[in-house]
Amino acid sequence: MGKSTGSETRATIDGVDQMESQVEIHNASPGIRTLRMNVNGHRFRYNHLTSGQSLTISIASALEPGRSNTIVVVGIGPKGSSADLLLGPPTSQQD
Secondary structure, eight states, X not given: OOOOSSEEEEEEEEEEOTTOOEXXXXXXXXXXXXXXXXXXXXXXXXXXXXXXXXXXXXXXXXXXXXXXXXXXXXXEESTTOBEEEEEESOOOOOO
């Protein structure tokens, strides 16, 4: 996501493949405070995010088969805040 000019920043990602079901969020410093995602009409909301925080979200339950998925992301925070979002397939955990 880009740097916020205050209040909120919005991005739309079209043509998302069903296999890209994992979203990694890396909050900057200053970071956004709230993240809203709409994935094919399914809403995800994360409040009280802190600067420097990282989290991983599965959006698999909201994805349709194929590459016709749309994700609308809204980051809300103070002027100059930002976060990086990485979209990809789930990573396997090894022991």
